[in-house]
Structures are given as C-alpha cells and as structure tokens.
Amino acid sequence: MHQERVAIFDLDRALFDAEPDITEAVNEVMHIHGLSHITRSEALCMMGDGLCVFAIRAFQLRGMAAGEDEIAMFKARYGRRPTAQSKLYPGVLQALRTLVLEGWRMIVRTNQTEELALKILRRLGIFHFFDAVYGEGAKEHRTSDPSHLEDAIARASLRSSGFSVMIGAHPADVLAARLRGRWPAEVATRSGHY
Structure with missing residues (x-):
C-alpha cells in the first residue's frame, strides 16, 4: 500500500x-x-x-x-502589506514544484492568523501548492504544541499514519515535530540556522 x-x-x-x-x-x-x-x-x-x-x-x-x-x-x-518587500527564499518555488511532482501533500502551519497566512500565500503566488493552511484562530495554540501537527493533517483530510516532515526555522517547529514523532527539518536562512 x-x-x-x-x-x-x-x-x-x-x-x-x-x-x-x-x-x-x-x-x-x-x-x-x-x-x-x-x-x-x-x-x-x-x-x-x-x-x-x-x-x-x-x-x-x-x-x-x-x-x-x-x-x-x-x-x-x-x-x-505583508509582502511589500518580503520575498520567497531562493529555491522555494522549485522545491514546492518538485514535491508536488513527487506526490507529496503539503500543509502550512503557522502562528499567523489564517486570514493573514492565506493573503501572504496568495500574494507570493504559492497558495495553490497547499492542501490546507492551519493558523492562529483554528484553535488556541502554541507553535511548539505537537497536537497541531495532527490537527493540520486531519484538516487537510490526510492520513496521519503516513510519513510526514515538519519544515521550519524556529526551535518550536523542531520541538513540535520531535514530540509528535515526526521528522523535523530545520531550514537555514540568512537569519541563521537554529
């Protein structure tokens, strides 16, 4: 299977x-x-x-x-104006395209409000890559709360038993993934590697 x-x-x-x-x-x-x-x-x-x-x-x-x-x-x-000067990191668009071609399903989980997250994703031209957007307002939460990974997966009507990875640049992202038995992937950006 x-x-x-x-x-x-x-x-x-x-x-x-x-x-x-x-x-x-x-x-x-x-x-x-x-x-x-x-x-x-x-x-x-x-x-x-x-x-x-x-x-x-x-x-x-x-x-x-x-x-x-x-x-x-x-x-x-x-x-x-959340994207007046802000830009995608180099390589992000190609990485999202590659993940889609390889059959990955994708979710955004953020501590931004969902309304703001959706606005940002649309303005950056990448909203269509994601199955769901899960943000502040969906449920009271802290970014490091691991239950939100499962909530985000369920919201996208995906199976939680499959392989998943949490991709983030903050220690809370890594902590949430580890606490839930998910694979964390830390992103190194110009702001440093956490």
Whole structure:
C-alpha cells in the first residue's frame, strides 16, 4: 500500500523572508511613540513566536511596554502589506514544484492568523501548492504544541499514519515535530540556522 507523504511548512522564515515588512510595520508604530527604530538584525532575533510576542519584545528593547493599542496598530499595519518587500527564499518555488511532482501533500502551519497566512500565500503566488493552511484562530495554540501537527493533517483530510516532515526555522517547529514523532527539518536562512 502506498504511504502518503506530507510536508508541513512553517510560513515565516521557512518559505519566505517576512522580516522587512514586519520591521517596517513595527518601526512605524515606534516612530509614533518617539522611539528609535529597531534594526533588521534586532528584528531577526525577536521573530518566531508570533506578531504579538514580536511587538512586545520590540517595545521592551526600546524601554516601553507595548499595550493592546500598540500591538493592534502594529498588526494592522503589517496586515495591510505583508509582502511589500518580503520575498520567497531562493529555491522555494522549485522545491514546492518538485514535491508536488513527487506526490507529496503539503500543509502550512503557522502562528499567523489564517486570514493573514492565506493573503501572504496568495500574494507570493504559492497558495495553490497547499492542501490546507492551519493558523492562529483554528484553535488556541502554541507553535511548539505537537497536537497541531495532527490537527493540520486531519484538516487537510490526510492520513496521519503516513510519513510526514515538519519544515521550519524556529526551535518550536523542531520541538513540535520531535514530540509528535515526526521528522523535523530545520531550514537555514540568512537569519541563521537554529
């Protein structure tokens, strides 16, 4: 019997470089509050745990506590143009095409909201490669929670007994895969290898 193969991708820093647009959005809000902008290297160190956590860390770095208003303003600004400067990593498009040709089924599992994740995938021109998109709002979750791998697989109407791999650039991605008995694949990008 043919075993179904499933590739579960994180979104940011695994498929595309979200840092330029995230940094620009948070710096716009920083400017409003008279705070100095964060640098791209500072932003990269704070990414990976969702937009809310990123905003909290960015404001803390400049000595201010981010409240609900600052976080909402940042998320709204980023949500309006999440791919203005952000691009797919080199080789991603070819890798997705190859996986499809080899019979892999693919899912995106992210800590972005599903609405935002869908917008990003469509604007990057890769939405059609994926069987399902599973993000914040589908269920309260942490990225490292391994139950979400099974939820994402079930949502795509795929069998969880087949071979699957979690592809991400954050330690939480690797942890979730290992806790669920899945194969983790760490992605090395210009932001470093985790």
